[in-house]
Amino acid sequence: MKPDAQLLLQHHDPEWLSNVQPGIVGQSDGFAISLEAVSRTDETTQMTLRYDLAGSSWFHSFSAVALSDQAIRCLLAENGFCPVAWSEPSRRWIRAVLQSSRHA
Numbered sequence: 001m002k003p004d005a006q007l008l009l010q011h012h013d014p015e016w017l018s019n020v021q022p023g024i025v026g027q028s029d030g031f032a033i034s035l036e037a038v039s040r041t042d043e044t045t046q047m048t049l050r051y052d053l054a055g056s057s058w059f060h061s062f063s064a065v066a067l068s069d070q071a072i073r074c075l076l077a078e079n080g081f082c083p084v085a086w087s088e089p090s091r092r093w094i095r096a097v098l099q100s101s102r103h104a
Contacts, residue, residue: 003100007081011094014066017045030054 018040025033032052036059039046048061067075072094073084081096 005098007096009094017066
């Protein structure tokens with residue numbers, strides 16, 4: 001990565017990850033998001049989201065682990081990323097910058 005490269009991460013609320021069930025997640029202006037499947041093993045939540053717009057659908061499958069703010073900061077710092085900026089007020093997105101001395 002280049003010096004000062006930026007990393008953008010999506011942060012899921014730990015309570016939401018623990019409790020989310022299949023169904024509609026949100027919809028607006030003809031765009032709908034639904035949770036098609038969810039399963040949990042230990043601290044990992046696996047899910048598949050379905051996005052629908054104008055008669056087309058696409059799917060996004062991923063795994064997520066609920067981490068504390070401190071754990072996120074530590075993991076990013078261990079891998080050369082700093083500082084951490086959270087989107088406010090939702091804290092849904094995290095932006096970190098690769099330190100110049102740590103790029104490969």
